[in-house]
Each structure stands twice: as C-alpha cells, then as structure tokens.
Amino acid sequence: MTDLRALLDIASQAVDQAAAVVSQKAVGTVTAKGDRDMVSELDLAVEERVRTFLHTETPEIGFLGEEQGGQRLGNLTWSLDPIDGTANLVSGIPLCGISLGLLRNDTAVLGVIDLPFLQDRYQAAEGQGAYRFGQRIHPSRTTRxxxxxxxxxxxxxxxxxxxxxxxxxxxxxxxxxxxxxxxxxxxxxxxxxxxxxxxxxxxxxxxxxxxxxxxxxxxxxxxxxxxxxxxxxxxxxxxxxxxxxxxxxxxxxxxxxxxxxxxxx
Missing domain, CATH: 3.40.190.80 (D-Maltodextrin-Binding Protein; domain 2)
Structure with missing residues (x-):
C-alpha cells in the first residue's frame, strides 16, 4: 500500500488506540535503560498495541519502535515513539506525546503526533499539507x-x-x-x-x-x-x-x- 492518504487514516487510527491506552493505563513500573534514561510499563503497552494494529492493517510495511526495535521490510517503515518525553511523563509533567511517522527509505513522508495530556493532535502527509484538528497549520512569520x-x-x-x-x-x-x-x-x-x-x-x-x-x-x-x-x-x-x-x-x-x-x- 502506497496511498499516503489511506496510510494517514491508518496512522490516525493507530494513534487513537495509543491515546486510549494512555488514558486507561497507569504509568506503572519504571525501569532504567542506560545512563539517566528510562522506560515505563505504559511505553511498552502503547508500543505493543500500535505494533499489533499496524501489523494487521499493513503487514507489508516494516515497523521500528523505540522500545522494542523492529525491522524494515521494504522501502516503507513505520517509526514509533510510544511516549516521547517519558521523563516528563514519570514526573507528572504533561509535555509528552505519541509520535508515529512513516519513512520512505530515509525520508519522513507522513506523521501523526498526539499530545494526550494537552488534548492536541497534529498530522501531515507528503503533498497534502499539515493540520491540527483538521485546520491547516503554518510556521510563524518571525524573521529576526x-x-x-x-x-x-x-x-x-x-x-x-x-x-x-x-x-x-x-x-x-x-x-x-x-x-x-x-x-x-x-x-x-x-x-x-x-x-x-x-x-x-x-x-x-x-x-x-x-x-x-x-x-x-x-x-x-x-x-x-x-x-x-x-x-x-x-x-x-x-x-x-x-x-x-x-x-x-x-x-x-x-x-x-x-x-x-x-x-x-
């Protein structure tokens, strides 16, 4: 499947499921992974849910998750950070997000970001513009x-x-x-x-x-x-x-x- 519009819809559904896990599940046990880094049970639960959903919906597309890795199957690969900002999450700081992108070889061509504690969502696909809750977004006009x-x-x-x-x-x-x-x-x-x-x-x-x-x-x-x-x-x-x-x-x-x-x- 190479229809980015259809893949964006699938990505949005995957992030819906991830956001539901975040809303329903506690952070759980937090485990150290290297120097001053950590992973929570919630990170792992989100990644597993999204991986399973995407494998069912797009078995021909590879998957790479921050916590449990994955593999590339062709020129398209899903790339997921289940909770980007785990240190914030663990400390009760609401600045964290679910980040699901799609790579074509080494170029990002699609993305959905959900900020569950800020009730905010952004998405885009190559050639189709970028949106926040259906409203087109643009960068600032600052020049200095x-x-x-x-x-x-x-x-x-x-x-x-x-x-x-x-x-x-x-x-x-x-x-x-x-x-x-x-x-x-x-x-x-x-x-x-x-x-x-x-x-x-x-x-x-x-x-x-x-x-x-x-x-x-x-x-x-x-x-x-x-x-x-x-x-x-x-x-x-x-x-x-x-x-x-x-x-x-x-x-x-x-x-x-x-x-x-x-x-x-």
Whole structure:
C-alpha cells in the first residue's frame, strides 16, 4: 500500500488506540535503560498495541519502535515513539506525546503526533499539507532571531556526554544572547509540532532518532517550515541533527550553529 492518504487514516487510527491506552493505563513500573534514561510499563503497552494494529492493517510495511526495535521490510517503515518525553511523563509533567511517522527509505513522508495530556493532535502527509484538528497549520512569520522563541533538545547523557554537550551548551549560550527566549521542553515531538504550527519559531536538536523525529519532520515540512541538518541540507533520517525553523529564520539559525561549532571546537 502506497496511498499516503489511506496510510494517514491508518496512522490516525493507530494513534487513537495509543491515546486510549494512555488514558486507561497507569504509568506503572519504571525501569532504567542506560545512563539517566528510562522506560515505563505504559511505553511498552502503547508500543505493543500500535505494533499489533499496524501489523494487521499493513503487514507489508516494516515497523521500528523505540522500545522494542523492529525491522524494515521494504522501502516503507513505520517509526514509533510510544511516549516521547517519558521523563516528563514519570514526573507528572504533561509535555509528552505519541509520535508515529512513516519513512520512505530515509525520508519522513507522513506523521501523526498526539499530545494526550494537552488534548492536541497534529498530522501531515507528503503533498497534502499539515493540520491540527483538521485546520491547516503554518510556521510563524518571525524573521529576526531577536524576536524568536527557540526550543533546544535535551542535553546528551551516557558515554562521552560531556564531550557531546560542549556544542549544545554553546548553542544555549548563543541563544541566550541572541533569541527572545530559549525553551527546553523535553519532547522532540512537541518541539517539531509547535514549530510547524507557529507556537515556536525554531527548534535545534543535535540528535536524530527516527522514532523521535520522523512524524514531526513530516509535519513541519508540510507546514512550510525548514527542516534541515546543521549545514542547511534537507533533513533525512541519516542526518546527525534535527533543525527546524520558520522560513524567515533559516539563515540566522544556521549562522548561530556555525558560530557554536567554531567556538566549541
């Protein structure tokens, strides 16, 4: 099946089921997975429900979940983060989301993001625009970084975290000097959906896991935001960073990233 309109409907149904699990099930036991990372019983329950549904509806499409992995079967692969922002969820912070994307090879072509505790949903498919509850969305018209609210991704954890955080910290410092406000929301899905809808003006994350970014990149791109790597090349799942910006901020954001790389080397 390659009809993106039909696949978007299936993705929306899958996320409906995921949201129902979130509304009905407690967070449950939380288990550590690596340095300062965690998975909850709720993450696992959501992923299992969505995996089972999509396998039934689209057995010819591969599946990749954050918690239990998966496999690619051809050029199309579902990519799911069952709860993007688990640390927020566990702490009772309502900034977390269900993020389901579809990859064609390494390009995100479809996405549905549901923010269950904010009662908010975004979706898009390639060539069909991006929507929030059926209303078309667009990025902001901000053209000056000095007037922009910019989200930054979480700092690195695990092995070589200090080294990996050097440029992240420099980006934060430069944004503090140049942007209107800096935000760290703890969910890539929210960052990307809110750039797409103009609530944020840009988002900078020096990471790129397909389960975190596939849905949001598809939505942001269809909304009209720039989705790119740190050099300004079009974002792919092989990119080492996930940068989104309102059209009028692209050049300033790229200059800031270049400045951060030069001064953190």
């Amino acid at each position: 970084l000095h007037e922009a609210i910019v989200a930054v991704g979480d700092y690195a954890v695990g092995e070589r975290a200090a080294e990996h955080n050097r440029q992240r910290l420099k980006i934060t410092q430069l944004l503090a000097e140049r942007a209107l406000r800096v935000r760290m929301l703890g969910s890539a899905a929210i960052d990307l959906a809110w750039v797409a809808s103009g609530r944020l003006d840009a988002s900078i994350a020096l990471s790129n896991h397909p389960w975190d970014t596939a849905a949001g990149i598809a939505i942001a791109r269809e909304a009209g935001a720039h989705t790119m790597d740190t050099a300004g090349r079009p974002h792919e799942m092989t990119s080492t960073a996930t940068i989104t910006a309102a059209p009028g901020l692209r050049d300033e954001v790229l200059r800031l990233l270049q400045d951060s790389a030069n001064t953190s080397a």
